[in-house]
Amino acid sequence: MALLHEDPRAGATSNAPRWNVPLKGNVLLQSFPLLEAMSVVLLSIVSGKVYDLVSFGHFGEYGRNFGLGVVVAALFSTSAYARGLYLSSEPRSLASQIKEVVLIWTAVFLCLSVVALTLKVGDMFSRQAVMLFFVTGLGGIIFVRLGAGRLFASLTRSDMLAKPQVVIVTQSDVRVPSGVVQAIEASGCDVCQTITLPAASSEGSLLECMDKLIEHVRRRSVDEIVLAVSWADISLIEKITAHLCVVPVPVRLLPDHVVSALLTRPVVNLGGTRAIELQRAPLTTPQLLTKRLFDLVLTTAALPFLLPPLAVVAGLIALESGRPVLFCQRRAGFNGRTFKIYKFRTMTILEDGPVVPQACRGDPRVTRVGRILRRFSIDEIPQLWNVLKGDMSLIGPRPHALAHDSEYSQIISLYPARHKVKPGITGWAQINGCRGATPHVYMMIKRVEHDMWYVNNWSVWLDVKILLLTIPRIWTGRNAF
Structure with missing residues (x-):
């Protein structure tokens, strides 16, 4: 006989008169992206109207502002969906959502600014109007998310929403993965029943169990069935699926302890079949081209503004310690190939041999100007030339001296x-505090772990995020000297 464990809360709710509105919480979540996109378009129009009224004393045409709002809403919604801000399987705090929203919103406007400059259509829009839209749009999105979150939480607490009902079917010798029930309930669903199959199910006992499950699904309006059985028992899975084909609800199979480790890996197409990617290959050709274009556009846009202050820095170095102003050192790059890296000289010596001692706090080799340059990583800016040459990227693992590479590789x-x-020039490790000298091996191990996470999870949005977080991390960091 099947062992049935019914949630007493679900039973009490189902026997009582149901005054819930006939609307599932998921329906509200699915409609939220449309509401947010409409808010963006509306704020674009309102911002343009307000700017025209203040600047010219009358309302202008709304066509351009409407078009801009649609483009921004489409880019933002697509990016937010890719970043898991809609219908995420893991509940996210409001602070985490706001952080992601600010990054995506800023990245969208930066991309549109680059496109406008490239196509020379920037004169179509007033800079003041666009900035007003940037501020009000960002504030509007945060306000909508805050209000929607509170509204959804209030409706859930007041039982005005009918929560999706979930049934878990498992085996007596299979342990349901820890946190599954909590994750289901955290997503706004109720686990109304858990059915445990006997250890050795005959055709008769399995049929009886499935009949009871089907009756329960029809009587209680169950929305989803989750199977937590061993993947090695393919016959049992096929039989359960065959029995449940008569009910119009989704049936989902949870990974067992063997498969769950593999499912964290990407699934890729391999000819006419699919395969689990145990190791990610280097970036594909389109990804390499995208990353290279990203580097070239930002570097060429920044250099005209950086050249005057860089000339001042070079002059200060020359006045204090003479020439050369730049320091060149061999380092390992892509695929282990050696290249020469360029930095502002910050020490009284130039080391590039088999032994290169790392700088330490109060190091007498560091000059007075060099100490300031190293504190704020200004000495790294000449590496923009390495980026233009193709030796380096703006974002990636920091290259180390060949002597250090040889030591840590062993x-x-x-x-x-x-x-x-x-x-x-900067990377995931640096914005996570792994910056400066590494006097202990565990510090380099931590840096390598961050670098490998970046290699395995690269995306354009990750590069944008690292770039935006680099300046505040440099300003507040204390590990460089």
Whole structure:
């Protein structure tokens, strides 16, 4: 006989008169992206009207502002969906959502600014009007998310929404993965029943169990069935699926302890079949081209503004310690190939041999100007020339001296894998606090772990995020000297 464990809360709710509105919480969540996109378009029009009224004393045409709003809403919604801000399987805090919203919203406007400059259509829009839209649109999205979150939480607490009902079917010798029930309930669903199959199910007992499950699904308006059985028992899975084909609800199979580790890996197409990717290859050709275009556009746009202050820095170095102003050193780049990196000289010596001592706090080799340059990483800016040459990228694992590469490659197995992508001026490790000297091996291990996470999870949006977080991290960091 099947063992049935019914949630007493679900039973009490189902026997009582149902005054819930006939609307599932998921319906509200699915309609939220449309509401947010409409808010963006409306704020674009309102911002344009307000600007025209203040600047010219009358309302202008709304066509351009409407078009801009549609483009921004489409880009933002697509990016937000890709980042898991809609219908995420994992509940996210409001602070985390706001952080993602600010990054995506800023990135959208930066991309549109680059496109407008490239196509020379920037004169079609007033800068003041666009900035007003940037501020009001960002504030509007945060307000909508805050209001929607509170409204949904209030409706859920007041039982005005009918929560989706979920039934879990498992085996007596199979442990339901920890946190599954909590994750289901956190997503706004109720686990109304858990059915445990006997250890050795005969055709008769399985048929009896399935009949009871089907009756329960029809009587209680169950919305979803989740199977937590061993993937090795393919016959049982096929039989359960065949029995449940008569009910119009989704049936989902949870991974067992063997498969769950594999499902964290990407699934790729391999000819006419699909395969689990156990190791991610280096970036594909389109990804390499995208990353290279990203580097070239931002570097060429920044250089005209950086050249005057860089000339001042070069003059200060020359006045204090003479020439050369730049320091060149051999480092390992993409696929382990050696290149010469350029930095502002910050020390009284130029080391590029088999032994290169790392700088430490109060290091007498560091000059007075060099100490300021190293504190705020200004000495790294000449590496923009390495980016233009193609030796480096704006974002990537920081390259180390060849002497350090040789040392750490022997004691950290994953260290050489950092060279799967081009080294960068800044990276995921740096914005997470792994910056400066590494006097202890565990500090380099932590840096390598961050670098490998970046290599395995690269995306354009991740590069944008790292770039936006680099300046505040440099300003507040204390590990560089």
